[in-house]
Amino acid sequence: MNKLLKNNYEVNKSSPVKLSSHHLLAIEGMQKSEIQKLLDRADYFANLDKHTDTKYLSGYVVLNVFFENSTRTRVSFELAARRLGAEVINISLINSSIKKGESLLDTASTLNAMKPDLLIVRHPHSGAPLLFAEYLSCSIINAGDGRHEHPTQALLDALTIKRRIGYLEGLKISICGDIANSRVARSNIHLLTTMGAEVRCVAPLTLMPLNLEKLGVKCFNDMKEGIKDADVVMLLRLQNERMSGTENPSEREYFKFFGLDETKLSMASPNAVIMHPGPMNRGVEIASALADDTNRSLIKTQVEMGVAVRMSIIEALNHSKNKT
Amino acid sequence: MTHTIFKSIKLINPATNFNQKVNVVIQNETIINISKDLNLEKFNKDNQTIIYDCEGLTMSPGIFDMRVNIGKTENLKFTQITAAESGITSMAILPNQTPKLNNPSIIDHIKRQSEDINLPKVMVYGAATKDLNGLEMSEIGLMSEMGAIGFTNGNKSIKNSLVMRRLMSYATMINRPIIQHAEDDDLSGLNQASTTSIRGEMNEGEISTRLGLIGIPACAEVIMIERDIRLAKLTGAHYHVAHVSTRDAVNVIREAKKLGLSITCDTAPPYFSLNESKLLTYNTAFKLSPPLRSEDDRIAIIEGIQDGTIDAIASDHRARSKDTKAQPFSAASVGASGIETLFSITLDLVHKKIIDINKAISFLTINPAKILGIDSPSLEEEKVADFIVFDENEPHTIKQKNLKTSPTPFDGKKIHSKILATYINGQVAFMNQIFKNKIIK
Numbered sequence: 001m002n003k004l005l006k007n008n009y010e011v012n013k014s015s016p017v018k019l020s021s022h023h024l025l026a027i028e029g030m031q032k033s034e035i036q037k038l039l040d041r042a043d044y045f046a047n048l049d050k051h052t053d054t055k056y057l058s059g060y061v062v063l064n065v066f067f068e069n070s071t072r073t074r075v076s077f078e079l080a081a082r083r084l085g086a087e088v089i090n091i092s093l094i095n096s097s098i099k100k101g102e103s104l105l106d107t108a109s110t111l112n113a114m115k116p117d118l119l120i121v122r123h124p125h126s127g128a129p130l131l132f133a134e135y136l137s138c139s140i141i142n143a144g145d146g147r148h149e150h151p152t153q154a155l156l157d158a159l160t161i162k163r164r165i166g167y168l169e170g171l172k173i174s175i176c177g178d179i180a181n182s183r184v185a186r187s188n189i190h191l192l193t194t195m196g197a198e199v200r201c202v203a204p205l206t207l208m209p210l211n212l213e214k215l216g217v218k219c220f221n222d223m224k225e226g227i228k229d230a231d232v233v234m235l236l237r238l239q240n241e242r243m244s245g246t247e248n249p250s251e252r253e254y255f256k257f258f259g260l261d262e263t264k265l266s267m268a269s270p271n272a273v274i275m276h277p278g279p280m281n282r283g284v285e286i287a288s289a290l291a292d293d294t295n296r297s298l299i300k301t302q303v304e305m306g307v308a309v310r311m312s313i314i315e316a317l318n319h320s321k322n323k324t
Numbered sequence: 325m326t327h328t329i330f331k332s333i334k335l336i337n338p339a340t341n342f343n344q345k346v347n348v349v350i351q352n353e354t355i356i357n358i359s360k361d362l363n364l365e366k367f368n369k370d371n372q373t374i375i376y377d378c379e380g381l382t383m384s385p386g387i388f389d390m391r392v393n394i395g396k397t398e399n400l401k402f403t404q405i406t407a408a409e410s411g412i413t414s415m416a417i418l419p420n421q422t423p424k425l426n427n428p429s430i431i432d433h434i435k436r437q438s439e440d441i442n443l444p445k446v447m448v449y450g451a452a453t454k455d456l457n458g459l460e461m462s463e464i465g466l467m468s469e470m471g472a473i474g475f476t477n478g479n480k481s482i483k484n485s486l487v488m489r490r491l492m493s494y495a496t497m498i499n500r501p502i503i504q505h506a507e508d509d510d511l512s513g514l515n516q517a518s519t520t521s522i523r524g525e526m527n528e529g530e531i532s533t534r535l536g537l538i539g540i541p542a543c544a545e546v547i548m549i550e551r552d553i554r555l556a557k558l559t560g561a562h563y564h565v566a567h568v569s570t571r572d573a574v575n576v577i578r579e580a581k582k583l584g585l586s587i588t589c590d591t592a593p594p595y596f597s598l599n600e601s602k603l604l605t606y607n608t609a610f611k612l613s614p615p616l617r618s619e620d621d622r623i624a625i626i627e628g629i630q631d632g633t634i635d636a637i638a639s640d641h642r643a644r645s646k647d648t649k650a651q652p653f654s655a656a657s658v659g660a661s662g663i664e665t666l667f668s669i670t671l672d673l674v675h676k677k678i679i680d681i682n683k684a685i686s687f688l689t690i691n692p693a694k695i696l697g698i699d700s701p702s703l704e705e706e707k708v709a710d711f712i713v714f715d716e717n718e719p720h721t722i723k724q725k726n727l728k729t730s731p732t733p734f735d736g737k738k739i740h741s742k743i744l745a746t747y748i749n750g751q752v753a754f755m756n757q758i759f760k761n762k763i764i765k
Contacts, residue, residue: 028534105650125652126536127606146654147536186536210539211530244513244522 016056017041017312022321023133023140024313026149027190035155035191038312042159046308054311055085057318063116064090066143067123072278072303073143073152077120080310086117104128105135112136118317121145126183139317147181147242153277154187156309158195160302161232164273169196172269174227175217176202177236177258177285180209181243184277185236189215202226204258206247223257223264230268234275235260235285251284261287265296273298326372327351330713331362331764333378337385338686339702348383350709353750358705375764378713384685385701386413386444386710386746389666390590390692391566391638393479393659394421397645398729400434403663404443406728408753411667411712411743412444416696419451420478426451428466435471442751447473447698449503452491458483461491468498473696474564476503479613479642481548483509488552492561501562501588501695506548506573507614512540525654527600527615535603537653540615546572553580556587564695565589567640569614571624578633588695589633592640592662593669594733596625602733608649608656609731612640626678629687636692639666643729661729665722667714668739674716675740681716709750713759718742 017037027035048054062081066074074090081088093107104123108131111119118139121129126146133140144150158168165171173192179185179201192199193216200218201208213219220226227233238254248254255261260274274290274297282288291297330348335358337343349357349367357367367373392415394403400417407415417434419425425434431448438446450472454460464475475495482488482504495502509515513522526532528539549565553576556563568574568589580587594612599619602610610616628634642659649656670688674681690700703711717740724735744759745752 103647103650104652104655123652125654127654128652130606131650131652145536146652147538149536183536186534209533210528210541211533214530215534242521244519246522 016319017316019316019320022317024151024317025129025133025140025142027151027154027187027194028149030190030194032194035158035194038155038309038316039159039162041316042155042305042309042312043163045311046159046163046305054083056315058085060084060086060118060318061116062086062088062118062120062314063111063114064088064120065093065111065122066091067093067121067128068144069094070122070143072306073122076303076306077141077143077310080307081314083307084311084314086314104131108132108136112138118314139321141313141317144183146183147186148183149187149190150183151187152306152310152313153184154191155313156302156305157188157234157275157277158191159305159309160275160298161273163305164298164301165231168192171197171231172200172229173197173232173234174200174202174230174268175234175236176223176226176260178207178238179203179212179236180207181239182236188234189217193217200226200230202258204248204254224267227264227268227272230272232273232275233260233265233268236277237279238281238284251281255284259283259285259287260290262290265290272296275299275302277302326370326374327356327367329362329367329373329375330378330383331375333713334382335384335703336382336682336685337703338682338690339385339700340704341682343682348703350747350750353708355703355705355707355709358703376759376762377764378762380715380717381713381744381762382716383703383711383713385689385703386712386748387411387667387688388413388692388698388701389415389639389641389663390636390696391592391640392417392663393640393642395643395659396422397643400438400446401443404438404440404446407444407663408746408748409743410664411714411746412663413701413710413712413746413748413753414445414447415663416447416449416473418478419449419476420456420480424451424456425449426455426462428463428470431467431470431472441749442753444748444753447471447696449474449476449478451475452477452482452502453487456480458487461487461494464491464494464500465498468500472500473698474501474503476566477505479505481505481507481509485551485555489555489559492555492559492563496559496561499697501564503564503566504548504552505567505613506545506552506565508544508547511544511547513538514540523654524615525611526603527617529600529618531600531603535606537603542570542617542621543572545570545614546576549573549576553585553587556580556585557583560586562586562588567592567595567614567638568625568628568634569595569617570621574624574628574633578628578631581633588635590636590638590692590695591625591629591634592638593666594640594660596622596629597669597672598622598733603653606653608651608653609660609733609735611653611656611658612660612733613658629673630679635687635695637666637670637687638692639663641729644731646730649731660731660733661727664727664729665732665734667743668722668741669734669737671716671741672739709747711747712743713745714741714743715758716741
């Protein structure tokens with residue numbers, strides 16, 4: 001059992017990661033070595049006993065600023081920050097300042113004036129966290145921006161795969177579903193291709209963004225073909241809130257062609273694992289029984305790894321800011 | 325009345341295909357003499373004559389900017405003054421301002437309001453449809469009598485085919501063009517009923533996919549132009565496409581011109597000098613309509629300029645406040661400033677040897693005048709002295725902080741030409757210190 005204490009944490013092989021930036025805005029552009037180090041450090045945190053003292057960041061102030069609904073991501077960040085001993089304040093801005101007509105930058109600079117160390121931002125508009133990073137002095141983590149990226153989700157997905165399979169390089173990973181509207185898909189594509197995995201994207205053509213293959217992936221409209229011999233089948237939620245009614249005839253038709261069931265899964269590698277960033281639409285993207293199949297589904301592990309990954313990132317951003 | 329002499333100046337006059345070093349003498353609002361050998365005694369009888377040494381400088385007709393939006397950040401007079409400082413001596417403004425230019429009395433009002441003989445002339449496009457609703461024809465005959473030079477729905481396309489057909493037929497009767505912002509707004513997700521989940525934000529392609537922004541396919545432009553060309557053929561109308569931005573649009577217009585149809589088009593500096601890769605940092609100064617397109621489209625616009633498929637270059641000026649641009653890309657306003665950079669970015673085409681200077685000046689002066697049926701500006705004896713003086717070899721850098729309107733999509737761009745003076749009706753509308761120092765006596 002690990003019984004590392006604050007004092008001897010320096011002697012552990014795994015130490016805080018130093019990144020080239022004190023923000024985490026996107027996976028695109030990140031170095032393979034940085035990703036590797038973050039995953040190693042997160043792996044270390046994941047192995048720790050829940051009661052191990054990891055309060056390295058006492059006095060560090062984190063604002064969890066969410067302009068969109070979220071339960072799992074917000075709670076996961078909060079837990080990660082608290083386990084590091086940081087002060088966390090949750091701010092939901094879905095209905096407040098925005099409706100009063102205050103501009104995003106005014107809201108941001110008001111928050112910045114309270115001198116937080118880190119702002120964790122989720123926003124419905126692609127690129128919004130970049131705007132924060134441009135104008136504010138504290139560190140920024142992108143907790144999901146529009147259809148752009150969700151970098152911490154990709155990191156936790158990678159850690160989940162590594163802990164189950166042992167490595168990423170050379171794995172066949174199929175990302176299936178609403179690629180067009182998915183920030184999770186974009187972050188995963190960048191991360192997994194950077195780490196040397198073979199990434200395939202499976203979606204109806206109406207939900208497949210143009211020129212996606214230029215991101216280094218193979219594109220499929222036939223799910224059986226797309227998940228053939230796959231080691232990992234990653235499903236995405238059908239984001240009805242970002243659709244106009246012209247993308248998909250019905251949920252049952254979607255499930256028939258793009259929902260994961262036993263027949264389609266039989267095309268994948270016999271040891272294939274199933275992942276989903278949640279929340280799931282059972283019977284739409286995935287047959288309910290498969291989601292609950294603990295031998296094959298890593299969905300709960302993904303949630304668990306979220307805390308460890310976010311600890312490693314928060315710690316790294318603090319470390320990177322101090323040293324630059 | 326005293327004379328002003330511009331000594332040893334290179335005079336470019338596209339209307340007469342003239343490009344020579346001469347001396348130009350003006351008196352009151354008129355050019356009275358253009359000659360190679362200057363008879364100083366003749367023009368300097370009272371010893372009050374002003375003489376500028378213009379060695380190395382160039383004179384041409386003033387710019388006619390055929391597409392200017394007067395937005396909320398500006399008023400007409402401010403825009404006129406800024407235009408004069410930018411070498412513009414005439415400009416045509418769009419009807420989609422507040423209040424909308426959709427009836428004869430407001431057209432008349434704008435004409436009167438802008439009648440300062442020492443500022444750029446203001447010409448007005450009337451709203452093609454009532455309240456710019458796209459459904460019913462507005463009083464285009466009465467607006468035409470009040471001086472409206474053409475009809476358009478401004479930054480929205482005239483979408484209904486029957487409405488477009490009727491407008492074209494009617495406009496033919498009064499000999500005015502219909503100007504179209506060509507965009508299938510259902511396809512671009514920009515019609516009034518479009519939900520935010522499909523509102524087009526930039527050109528569709530690899531970059532929109534990377535950025536997670538909603539793409540507007542390039543064909544949204546040509547689809548509208550192809551339909552309109554068929555209606556122009558049916559009605560015989562003069563149809564003008566504004567701010568052409570795609571290869572397919574240039575190709576289709578080129579073919580239509582070969583058929584002898586009365587079709588013209590313009591483009592704007594962003595579309596021949598920038599492409600969609602500028603958006604990679606979500607910089608909202610590049611959020612335009614039509615959106616910045618691919619590099620291949622940009623090259624096609626250049627080709628269209630070279631072979632004359634594209635007739636004119638306009639600023640497409642649409643200044644925006646910093647507040648509406650300092651937003652996430654999706655929430656930011658659309659448009660950028662243009663009048664202050666129109667001249668230098670167009671002359672950049674000359675510097676890059678894409679077109680010659682006579683042609684560049686034509687795109688900014690006589691070509692838009694011909695399209696809109698206005699007397700072509702020409703610098704000849706006995707003609708009105710509306711002209712600019714500029715230096716073709718004055719390298720400098722465009723900087724937002726030095727401009728009066730924002731945002732410029734050309735911040736940091738190195739350019740090579742500079743406006744030194746603008747004369748309107750023989751009066752100095754603008755003169756910078758460099759030119760003031762050229763005075764001999």
